[in-house]
Amino acid sequence: MTTRVLLAEDDEAIASPLARALSREGYEVTVAATGTEALRTALDEDYALLILDLGLPELDGLEVCREVRAARPDIAVLMLTARTDEMDFVVGLDAGADDYVGKPFRMFELMARTRALLRRSAPAQGAAEVLDAGGIRLDATARRVTVDGDDVALANKEFELLRFLMEHTGRLLSREEILADVWGDSDLRGSKTLDMHISWLRRKIGDDTGPHRRIVTVRGVGFRFDAE
Known part of the structure; x- marks a missing residue:
């Protein structure tokens, strides 16, 4: 709807x-x-x-x-x-x-x-919010994430970051957009906050090994979540 x-x-x-x-x-x-x-x-x-x-x-x-x-x-x-x-x-x-x-x-x-x-x-x-892409299932109501069926524990900002990326699967998101939505402050763009959280998130969802990454870096612009 x-x-x-x-x-x-x-x-x-x-x-x-x-x-x-x-x-x-x-x-x-x-x-x-x-x-x-x-x-x-x-x-x-x-x-x-x-x-x-x-x-x-x-x-x-x-x-x-x-x-x-x-x-x-x-x-x-x-x-x-x-x-x-x-x-x-x-x-x-x-x-x-x-x-x-x-x-x-x-x-x-x-x-x-x-x-x-x-x-x-x-x-x-009463709107359930469940995102399912690339083997990752995110239930916003239960605050639960599973990767290939296995539960993954994420910190609050990691969860919000993953949710924002998955909500816009396939779309390139600028660093400013991500910082404004997840942290409420696009002026953090000069800090390493986003890069550190991306690194932690990749490690927890198993995205730091293998040839294919769900979270793709577009250098100088931002990040994109790829489902396939």
């Missing part, structure tokens, strides 16, 4: 490329250009995520967030704001937002925040 996302953003220069990026990720996207339209659409239809600009015309994003949260407590809310004062962020979270991103934002970071919010909300909606 396609995940539905409501994007409430009145700036066409932001809304159009963001809607396209979300669609490329496989989400079904609806765009609302005013607070009134966003509130009506969110209450009338079923969405997993609301990406909400704080400065919407007609009805402020904070009020939209409060009313949506009161009526639809299960929907995840990611707030966009051009305001940089810390108090604005606090007010937004108090209004019911799950996370916020300041403008201008980097697209890969926003996509990572989107995936993280949807992933966190999935268990509450």
Whole structure:
């Protein structure tokens, strides 16, 4: 079933490329250009995520967030704001937002925040999350990984790293994307954190021996999970 996302953003220069990026990720996207339209659409239809600009015309994003949260407590809310004062962020979270991103934002970071919010909300909606590829089975609900049927114990970040790679099997992921999603900080790109975790993960899944590796390094860019 396609995940539905409501994007409430009145700036066409932001809304159009963001809607396209979300669609490329496989989400079904609806765009609302005013607070009134966003509130009506969110209450009338079923969405997993609301990406909400704080400065919407007609009805402020904070009020939209409060009313949506009161009526639809299960929907995840990611707030966009051009305001940089810390108090604005606090007010937004108090209004019911799950996370916020300041403008201008980097697209890969926003996509990572989107995936993280949807992933966190999935268990509450009863959606089982099991990934099975390349002889590896990852059960996100049970936090269990098996390789060719044998249980493998992974540390928390190793588990999240493997899950992110498997969620995008066959796709080249940049170092920045991985760091933003798994560590929540793409500014770690100059450190050895990712490389060390990749090395540990390869060793634990038996990927450090033999001619074929499931986790492929693309030098200077990032990593890709190959199922075959």
